[in-house]
Amino acid sequence: MKFTYIVVVFLMLFSTKEIVAQKDTVAQQRVARKMLRQGNELYNKQQFTDASVAYQKALGNNSNYDKATYNLGNAFYQNKNFKEAIPQYELTAKTATNKxxxxxxxxNIGNAMMESKNYQGAVDAFKNSLRNNPKDxxxxxxxxxxxxxxxxxxxDNKDDKNKDKDKDKKDQKDKDKDDKNKDKNEDNKDQKDKDKKDENKDGDGDKDKDKKQDPKKDNKKDQQKPKPQQGKMTPQQVKQLLESLNNEEKKTQKKMNAKKAKGKKVKQEKDW
Structure with missing residues (x-):
């Protein structure tokens, strides 16, 4: 008897809770429907922000309210909140009971994707729509x-990629050219520095050579070197001169004899 009493009490308590839950569910559904109607009125007045709030309240009282979910997506869409609208439409597509x-x-997912410039997503969404309603x-x-x-x-992406590729090639080509010119200039600079260094080295060597050379030795060398003497003639030149004088003397003598004959004196000039 005691066990039966406990069972009866448990059943009564469970039934009471179930009745209360049903009453709460019914009440929440009423509130959800009320908020849905309010949201629709605001939507028709193009008060999309207030409408989205009303739809969210409806879903707060009944999370499985498909109409509220779909209308909330529309309110987000009209407010240009496309990224927020898409999940609401996706939920509707998942829970919808008819095609x-x-x-x-x-x-609507396709339209939202179009507005978001997600064209691949839009194509996929429109194809799914046509699979459910091919006559649309x-x-x-x-x-x-x-x-x-x-x-x-x-x-456009292909063109941009090719453009970037061409730009990268041009930049690399310019870089290689700059590097080549830079290396060339550096080589020229190194060569100039080397030539200058060698020149300085040679100059310093000559100076050192001059410094190391014995001055006395230079003087001795200068003394040994034959110096030209003014008016000095070689034996050959003397011989030629003597022969010339002898010839001139003969000519003079001949002229003098001629003058004596003629009585006219002529001045004789030397040939040398």
Missing amino acids: FTRAEAYH DETRYNLAVAQKLLEKEKQ
Whole structure:
């Protein structure tokens, strides 16, 4: 009897807690629905920040409220908070019970990705939307735009990469040229310094040589060197001169004899 009493009391307590929990859940769901309606009114008035607050309150009372999740994503999107909107749409796409709701969630993910310039993510999202609703022409158009932008982005990145590559080549070429000129200038400078050093060395050597040379020896050497004497003639020149004088003397004598005959005196000049 005692055991039966305990079981009955336990069942009563459990039932009471369950009833209270159900009442709390029902109350929270009412609050969630109320906050959702309030959020929708603010959204229609384009008061997107206040609307997002109302949707968050709705989710605070009912975390599995799919409509509040999806509408919160829209409020973030309208406020240009694209990065915050995407997780809300992703949650909707994951928990959606029908393909059309899932397609709309992916469509909005694609739009948010486009606004964030994540064109690859946008292409993937639009494709997922079309998988759930192939007849959505608006999604198909957005997919074509996203693919075009993605292709342009890849081409621009390729061009920028090639441009950077060409710039790196040019910079390396200029650097090599500068290094080469620098090495050349350094070689020229080293050669000039070497030549100057050798020149100074030679000059110092000559000076040292001059300093080491014995002055007496130089004087002796100068004395031994024959010095030219003014008016001194070689024997050959003397012989020629004597012969010339002898000839002149003969000529003079002949002229004098001629003068005597003619009675006219002529002055004779020497040939040397």
